Amino acid sequence: MxxxxxxxxxxxxxxxxxxxxxxxxxxxxxxxxxxxxxxxxxxxLDQVEHTDRRGHIQLIVQQRPITTSRYTTYDAAEISSLLPPNVRKKCIVEVIDKDKLEALAKLGEVSADVLSRKQTNSSVSWVVRYQK
The missing domain is CATH 1.20.5 (Single alpha-helices involved in coiled-coils or other helix-helix interfaces)
Structure with missing residues (x-):
């Protein structure tokens, strides 16, 4: 070249x-x-060792919060003023602010029962540890 x-x-x-x-x-x-x-x-089995014990493979089941970027693409306040009311009702939705809800729970304003309703997905992490 x-x-x-x-x-x-x-x-x-x-x-x-x-x-x-x-x-x-x-x-x-x-x-x-x-x-x-x-x-x-x-x-x-949650773990399997290397034959000579130099390492292992482990599966760890975790509960992860359900998250989505569906509601984060546009600024609701900015878009709201640009939409007619009938269209605004169709695309602007109310969502729970997780951080605020959990902060209010720490202050005693929200019961533990409310927090126990947090939605999660179960996932499995694949962990590999190996020594040379």
Whole structure:
């Protein structure tokens, strides 16, 4: 290629070759993960050790709050003034401010029963620990 220094061209070539290898490795890792994770879930295992105990793979079940960016794309106050009332009712909705609700609970203004209704999704984190 004209205009590219030789050392830069070598670096680009090496980078692209390593990138391709990394992608292949990522696919292999993902395939292995699918097999291991399915086995662990089927057998109720939350951790499996390396043969020589140099590391382990662990599944951690977590409850994560349900979040969405559905309501954060536009500024409601700004858009509200630009919409006719009949359209405004169709697209501007009331939502719960989680931070304010939890702060009010700490002040004793909201009961624990209200906070216990927090909606969450269960997810599994894949944790890998390995010592060289």
């Amino acid at each position: 004209a205009g590219v220094r030789a050392d830069i061209q070598v670096a680009v070539d090496q980078y692209l070759e390593l990138y391709a290898e990394a992608k292949k490795m990522e696919k292999k890792l993902e395939a292995l993960r699918q097999v291991i994770e399915a086995y662990m879930k089927e057998n109720g």
